[in-house]
Amino acid sequence: MNSKLEAFVMHCGEMGSRWGFNRTIGQMCGLILISKNPLTANEISDALNISRGNVSMGIKELQAWRLIQVQHIPGDRKEYYAPAGDIWTLALRVFEERRKREVDPTLSLLRDNLLTEPSNDAELYALEQMQQIHDLLETITHWAAELPKMGPEKLNTLMRLGAGVGKVLDMKDKFLNSADK
Amino acid sequence: MNSKLEAFVMHCGEMGSRWGFNRTIGQMCGLILISKNPLTANEISDALNISRGNVSMGIKELQAWRLIQVQHIPGDRKEYYAPAGDIWTLALRVFEERRKREVDPTLSLLRDNLLTEPSNDAELYALEQMQQIHDLLETITHWAAELPKMGPEKLNTLMRLGAGVGKVLDMKDKFLNSADK
C-alpha cells in the first residue's frame, strides 16, 4: 500500500483509543474509510496484520457504532464491508454514540441525586454544583439531538459563522421586536 | 461522606476514562467539584483512599487540563485545590483540551498527506476521502475556537434554539437580501 495511505491508517490506530475505541478498531475504521472498494474480513486481517478473530470483534464493534455496513457481491458468499455513509454522517454517529456513553449515564445519575434534600451546608453546595452540571449536560443533549436534523450545508453555514452567530441571534431579536410593533 | 455525594464521586471515577482521563483522576475531579472548601492533597488521598503519590500525579494532570487551581490559606503552608472556574468554564476547557488531543494531530497529518499527488485510482479516492475528513475537522476546529468567545448566556440561547437555528439562518439571509435592495 502507498506509504501515505498506510501512514493514515496507522495514525487512526494511534488515535483509536482517544476516539473511543482501540488501536485495532481505529486502524480498521481508517482502512475501510479510504478504500475505494468494500473489503472482506480476510483482506482487513491481511492488510493490518491482525488476527482473523480480532477483525471479527472489530467489525461487530464498528457495526455497533453504525460506522460500517455489510455489502454482498452477487455470486460471492463473502461479506464485504464499507463505510456506512459520507463523512458527515459518520462524524455525527461518532458524536452521538459518544454522547450516549459519556453523557447519558451521568445525566441519569444526576437526575436521581437531585431528588435528594440537602441536610447540611456542604451537601447543599454539592447539590447546587450537580444542578449546574445537570443543566449543562441537558442543554448539550438537547442540542445534540437537533444536530442531525439539520442538513450538512446548514451545519456548515452554522459552523463557519462561529461566534458570528451571536450577531445573528441579536439580529433575530431586533427583527422580532420590530415585527412586534 | 453522604452516600449520594459519594455515589457521584465514584461515578466520576467510572466515567473518567471515557472523559479522557483515568479512574483516579475522574474521582479527584468530581470530589473537588462538589467540595465547598478547597482540599489539600492529603484530604484527597484520604477521602478517595488512594496513595499520596497518585494524588500528586493526578493534580499535575488536572492542572494540565486547567480544571483546578491552587489556593493558599494565610499562615498555612499547605496547598489547597479548588475548581478553576464555573461549570461552563470547566466544560469548555475539557472540550478544548480534548480537541487538541483528538483532532489536532489528525488535522496536521492530513494536511501533510494532502500535499501528495495521487498516482492511481485507489489513491485518488483515498485522498478525496481524506480531504473530506480534513475539511470537516477544520470546520469543527474553527467553530470550537469561537465558542469561548461567546458568553454562557449566548451559548445557552444558541443551544436551546437547536435545529431552530436553521430558521434564524434563513431569516438572516432574508434580512440581508432586503437590505441589499
Place this chain on the structure above:
DNA sequence: TTAAAGTTTCAGTAATTTCTGAAACTTCGG
C-alpha cells in the same frame, strides 16, 4: 446430508495502563 467456505466465540496470553510507597527533593522558620 455433506463438506466447503466463511464467521464467531472465548480461554489463555500479551501488552498497556495505572497505582503504590519509599526515597529524593523543596521550602521555610528558627
Place this chain on the structure above:
DNA sequence: CCGAAGTTTCAGAAATTACTGAAACTTTAA
C-alpha cells in the same frame, strides 16, 4: 545550617484491556 512539613518522582507491582488462534458454529450449494 537544621529539621519539620510538605511535595514530587519513579521503579516495580497490580489491574485492566486487547489480541491470538484454535475450536465451534453457520450458511450454502450440490
